Amino acid sequence: MAGPALGGVLVAVVGPGWALGWDALTFAASALLFSRISLKAKNVKVRTGFTADLREGWDDFCSRRWLWVMVCQAAVIVPVWLVGYQLLGPVYGQRVLGGAAPGAWWCPASPRGWWPGRRSP
Numbered sequence: 127m128a129g130p131a132l133g134g135v136l137v138a139v140v141g142p143g144w145a146l147g148w149d150a151l152t153f154a155a156s157a158l159l160f161s162r163i164s165l166k167a168k169n170v171k172v173r174t175g176f177t178a179d180l181r182e183g184w185d186d187f188c189s190r191r192w193l194w195v196m197v198c199q200a201a202v203i204v205p206v207w208l209v210g211y212q213l214l215g216p217v218y219g220q221r222v223l224g225g226a227a228p229g230a231w232w233c234p235a236s237p238r239g240w241w242p243g244r245r246s247p
Contacts, residue, residue: 130211138227 136145173179187194219228 142226 133145133149136148140148216226219226
């Protein structure tokens with residue numbers, strides 16, 4: 127919840143271009159940090175081919191009911207949520223609230239509304 131709120135504040139304060147630039151910089155910093163991780167191979171498995179590996183992974187996935195139920199749920203819920211929050215939210219901000227800055231203040235205000243709502247009976 128803090129990520130979109132911080133992003134909204136950043137857009138409102140410094141503008142959308144600088145906010146996207148900061149986002150790109152954080153991705154580059156993450157890539158640099160991940161490149162420094164040294165992983166040592168343990169229990170190396172001999173590859174049997176793409177199809178066999180795919181079949182083994184699919185069987186493993188299907189054997190965990192909780193996992194595929196969550197994946198199916200997310201496949202429906204996440205796109206519906208994102209359309210309203212990340213697509214229509216900025217359009218509403220631009221057309222109704224008067225631009226990127228006033229619209230960006232909506233992002234941090236949204237989690238503040240969720241917090242009391244999750245505690246209500």
